[in-house]
Amino acid sequence: MRKSPTVLTHNHDTEPWVRFSLLLRRLSPILAVICLLLLWAWISERELISHILVPPPGDVYRAFVGALADGVLAKHAFVTLQEMLYGLLLGVGIGLAVGYAIAKLPLLEYILAPIIVGFQSTPIVAYAPLLVIWFGSGPASKVVTTAVIVFFPTLVNTIVGIRGVSPKLRDLMRSLKAGRWRTFRHLEAPSALPVILAGLKTSTTLAVIGAVVGEFVSQGSGLGYLVTAARNLYDTPLVIVAVLTMTTISLCLYGLVALVEWRFLVWQRRSNI
Amino acid sequence: MRLSLRELAVAYRAPAGGSLPALGPISFDVAAQEFVCVVGPSGCGKSTLIRVLAGLAPASTGAALCDGELIEGPMPRIAVMFQDANLMPWRTVLDNIALPLEIAGMARAARYKIVRKLLPQLHLERFEQAYPAELSGGMAQRVALGRAIVQNPRVWLLDEPFGALDALTRERLSLELLRLRQRYTQTIIMVTHDISEAVFLADRVIVLSRRPGQLVADISVGLPRPRSSDMLYQRDFLQLTKRVRASIEELGN
Helix, strand or coil: CCCCHHHHHCCHHHCHHHHHHHHHHHHHHHHHHHHHHHHHHHHHHCCCCCCCCCCCHHHHHHHHHHHHHCCHHHHHHHHHHHHHHHHHHHHHHHHHHHHHHHHHCHHHHHHHHHHHHHHHHCCHHHHHHHHHHHHCCCHHHHHHHHHHHHHHHHHHHHHHHHHCCCHHHHHHHHHCCCCHHHHHHHHHHHHHHHHHHHHHHHHHHHHHHHHHHHHHHCCCCCHHHHHHHHHHCCCHHHHHHHHHHHHHHHHHHHHHHHHHHHHHCHHHHHHCC | CCEEEEEEEEEEECCCCCEEEEEEEEEEEECCCCEEEEECCCCCCHHHHHHHHCCCCCCCEEEEEECCEECCCCCCCEEEECCCCCCCCCCCHHHHHHHHHHHCCCCHHHHHHHHHHHHHHHCCHHHCCCCHHHCCHHHHHHHHHHHHHCCCCCEEEEECCCCCCCHHHHHHHHHHHHHHHHHCCCEEEEECCCHHHHHHHCCEEEEECCCCECEEEEEECCCCCCCCHHHHHCHHHHHHHHHHHHHHHCCCC
């Protein structure tokens, strides 16, 4: 079925104003960010709020270049990133394993539910000091804090994902005499993957919270430490630089998971047409 | 392969306690290479019968035998296909049909070779890289059929395989089923609620009563093979459908 050229000229999508409004729509999130930056520049320009509280963008930029040049930013960012990655590995790993076990054994859920929900309902900031007492003031306590905070979304999504496996497809695997491993490999894992990746996205954004909370509690290094140190010196631009670096790290990890999603869930994209 | 039901009965545990009879007791034999259609009112245990034969549900009393061997679990020589295509949405047509071979541990090249030979017979050769969501209902059922027969099983158990399709697609798929079957020579038990479909396809039509399903009629279909769609309007065919219909209507409401 080919469209004739006469039909194409009447296609509304090609009219200039339609194209313009589509472009505007695409760019609107970027425009929103620009507007926010302009508002910031305007506030500090007119000194509506003291520069100590809200430094002008130029000062923040200079603080950024300075911290980059003397290697302070890279050093602390690397520490935080490392804590996040190890924490993610640990928390997601345990979350997947426990989640799978719970999905398979409802009795286990009954037994563990109060402990898990209790942990989740307690603010991480409240028991982070405890983790420092147990795991020392080095990176280990931050890794554990991160692991604890990313554990829960992974756990919940793994349970939901594995329980959501179609019982009819389970019947199919049974009729094909697929053993436990093959059922996992060919049915449970691919079926639960979309939900688990969604949980992983949440986990990556939480990971930075875990690492930074740990760094707030026990000083030494990392972006959380940089924030505290800069604040004590009233170096607000450096505080902002450290915070934005956390945002960037978190967004990059999120993007990485989104990329994995895009690569492995081709069938979902093709299914949504 | 020959199938036998010996006083087979299935009861499910009722939620309120006690047991809820779903099927039987029922006894009949299906000869090797015979095509038997099972019809009956909804909820008469037709699907339960298929599940027992497939080894997916246990018999409460009595037994189901395959060539004299007790069916206690899934058997590689018995394949089953359901009303809903039940495909894996993350696998392409090619990989969905190849699934049984992959589970059996066959290497990729070998299984693709087998599936690619089967695809033209299913009219799916242009869709091997398509995902299930991109297929029509009829095509999805063809993929399900392909997956059921890819290992060349000796028994096909078909549980309302065309139940969810429109009348024309249904008729076309019925003819394709017969064509595929002529190349192979399998024993087939197919559950359906469409009387003319049953008569058109089968050597024998078995009518089950209301729950718990028991055998009320066993009608031989003497129509010659190969069958063609012209037969749908012939006297013999119409008389047979009338007979099946009458035995179902005798069950009353």
